Amino acid sequence: xxxxxxxxxxxxxxxxxxxxxxxxxxxxxxxxxxxxxxxxxxxxxxxxxxxxxxxxxxxxxxxxxxxxxxxxxxxxxxxxxxxxxxxxxxxxxxxxxxxxxxxxxxxxxxxxxxxxxxxxxxxxxxxxxxxxxxxxxxxxxxxxxxxxxxxxxxxxxxxxxxxxxxxxxxxxxxxxxxxxxxxxxxxxxxxxxxxxxxxxxxxxxxxxxxxxxxxxxxxxxxxxxxxxxxxxxxxxxxxxxxxxxxxxxxxxxxxxxxxxxxxxxxxxxxxxxxxxxxxxxxxxxxxxxxxxxxxxxxxxxxxxxxxxxxxxxxxxxxxxxxxxxxxxxxxxxxxxxxxxxxxxxxxxxxxxxxxxxxxxxxxxxxxxxxxxxxxxxxxxxxxxxxxxxxxxxxxxxxxxxxxxxxxxxxxxxxxxxxxxxxxxxxxxxxxxxxxxxxxxxxxxxxxxxxxxxxxxxxxxxxxxxxxxxxxxxxxxxxxxxxxxxxxxxxxxxxxxxxxxxxxxxxxxxxxxxxxxxxxxxxxxxxxxxxxxxxxxxxxxxxxxxxxxxxxxxxxxxxxxxxxxx
Numbered sequence: 001x002x003x004x005x006x007x008x009x010x011x012x013x014x015x016x017x018x019x020x021x022x023x024x025x026x027x028x029x030x031x032x033x034x035x036x037x038x039x040x041x042x043x044x045x046x047x048x049x050x051x052x053x054x055x056x057x058x059x060x061x062x063x064x065x066x067x068x069x070x071x072x073x074x075x076x077x078x079x080x081x082x083x084x085x086x087x088x089x090x091x092x093x094x095x096x097x098x099x100x101x102x103x104x105x106x107x108x109x110x111x112x113x114x115x116x117x118x119x120x121x122x123x124x125x126x127x128x129x130x131x132x133x134x135x136x137x138x139x140x141x142x143x144x145x146x147x148x149x150x151x152x153x154x155x156x157x158x159x160x161x162x163x164x165x166x167x168x169x170x171x172x173x174x175x176x177x178x179x180x181x182x183x184x185x186x187x188x189x190x191x192x193x194x195x196x197x198x199x200x201x202x203x204x205x206x207x208x209x210x211x212x213x214x215x216x217x218x219x220x221x222x223x224x225x226x227x228x229x230x231x232x233x234x235x236x237x238x239x240x241x242x243x244x245x246x247x248x249x250x251x252x253x254x255x256x257x258x259x260x261x262x263x264x265x266x267x268x269x270x271x272x273x274x275x276x277x278x279x280x281x282x283x284x285x286x287x288x289x290x291x292x293x294x295x296x297x298x299x300x301x302x303x304x305x306x307x308x309x310x311x312x313x314x315x316x317x318x319x320x321x322x323x324x325x326x327x328x329x330x331x332x333x334x335x336x337x338x339x340x341x342x343x344x345x346x347x348x349x350x351x352x353x354x355x356x357x358x359x360x361x362x363x364x365x366x367x368x369x370x371x372x373x374x375x376x377x378x379x380x381x382x383x384x385x386x387x388x389x390x391x392x393x394x395x396x397x398x399x400x401x402x403x404x405x406x407x408x409x410x411x412x413x414x415x416x417x418x419x420x421x422x423x424x425x426x427x428x429x430x431x432x433x434x435x436x437x438x439x440x441x442x443x444x445x446x447x448x449x450x451x452x453x454x455x456x457x458x459x460x461x462x463x464x465x466x467x468x469x470x471x472x473x474x475x476x477x478x479x480x481x482x483x484x485x486x487x488x489x490x491x492x493x494x495x496x497x498x499x500x501x502x503x504x505x506x507x508x509x510x511x512x513x514x515x516x517x518x519x520x521x522x523x524x525x526x527x528x529x530x531x532x533x534x535x536x537x538x539x540x541x542x543x544x545x546x547x548x549x550x551x552x553x554x555x556x557x558x559x560x561x562x563x564x565x
């Protein structure tokens with residue numbers, strides 16, 4: 001089925017509609033609310049929200065949105081950190097038939113302005129601390145309504161009072177004016193009697209999520225209800241179905257909900273099963289450790305940096321983490337040493353989740369076998385994966401290393417109003433449209449995906465392909481190094497030479513480039529050893545903490561062009 005790009009902002013080519021298996025993103029949450037009304041759904045800053053309370057707040061907010069004129073396929077931006085209001089808003093927006101546009105709470109006014117205009121957002125939910133940015137861009141965007149909240153809005157009066165007294169709750173100044181509403185007022189005014197909106201789970205969007213673009217501007221990734229439901233259903237039925245204790249387990253969620261990995265994991269592992277989500281607004285390591293101990297957390301999702309920070313915390317021995325059973329990691333390459341140290345310390349493996357905003361959750365480690373640090377799991381049944389030669393787009397034999405392509409009958413295969421980006425990132429192969437993951441992998445005889453390297457992060461030195469992350473891991477193992485970024489510097493003789501940007505510990509003394517190169521020579525094949533090392537105070541990171549090698553490469557390119565002049 002196909003529609004023109006200009007009609008909807010995205011194409012429907014490659015979407016294979018099969019009526020009869022329809023389910024909305026909030027269906028199973030509502031079923032869990034009926035089955036476990038008194039079970040804690042969320043624990044947030046010590047406050048417990050039962051399923052019945054969370055359902056009532058969601059219904060109240062749905063009614064409020066409808067009264068404010070928010071309707072089917074309207075775009076509503078969520079511009080907040082992790083908090084109950086995020087989850088309430090996400091379900092309420094979809095229940096009224098509208099589209100969730102989740103963005104990072106640390107985005108600047110410039111970034112938010114671009115996304116508001118790109119998605120044509122008319123309603124925005126934000127923290128009072130972010131309202132200054134919103135007010136700044138209000139007249140330059142389609143915005144008509146802003147709903148303002150505070151991290152402590154849903155906490156008891158006495159907790160808010162203590163937080164304000166000891167200056168523990170950040171607050172922003174917001175004046176009452178036309179178009180500005182307050183979350184607390186809305187859920188107080190409106191009854192839990194939401195309208196029954198007809199939703200087409202295949203054709204109606206559930207969200208537009210933004211991800212990095214090759215042109216310098218973020219790309220909107222549209223997702224329909226069935227696209228999101230498909231990987232959540234696969235995960236529940238084929239990955240954790242025999243391991244989760246429905247209505248009894250506790251799940252820690254510190255990863256940002258605006259990211260597709262965290263959102264899907266929260267809904268699938270927690271809210272759809274009637275389990276408890278310990279929701280944290282920021283990744284403070286001691287608070288994370290305390291929460292695991294206090295609430296007997298059994299399931300956890302993290303990124304490699306979080307696991308490393310926990311292992312390197314000076315007070316780690318003060319906490320009991322024995323309740324942990326299933327620790328998942330995603331979002332970046334899991335270093336082998338972090339994988340091994342975690343298992344040695346706690347006797348618990350780190351399993352992996354792999355995917356992208358475009359493809360959704362694509363693969364998970366199986367829980368019935370010991371995971372490997374470079375193995376990102378088996379593809380979910382609704383996802384089809386092939387490995388190809390990145391230039392010829394020829395399918396490779398099993399075990400060969402190439403670029404991973406992923407497709408699904410359930411997903412939209414285009415960006416929001418970005419036909420050029422769509423053409424660059426999606427390819428047609430054997431009559432199907434695949435998304436180019438930009439990662440080099442191999443698939444073993446059991447069908448598991450072994451991650452080798454991101455395409456953009458492979459350095460081509462002479463006839464060799466050098467993994468930037470492998471060299472970085474070796475450098476970061478040096479006792480004086482706290483961060484490293486490895487890139488390829490263009491060289492007409494050898495293709496690219498290897499350069500490392502290194503951040504040293506403050507108390508490092510007498511360690512220079514020659515010692516670090518010697519360190520690498522002892523641990524790497526000669527062709528992988530950096531030829532240049534530069535020292536800096538910090539490395540560029542994205543909004544979600546990923547290393548931005550792209551920026552370093554661009555700096556090197558501009559420097560070389562300047563030297564040629």
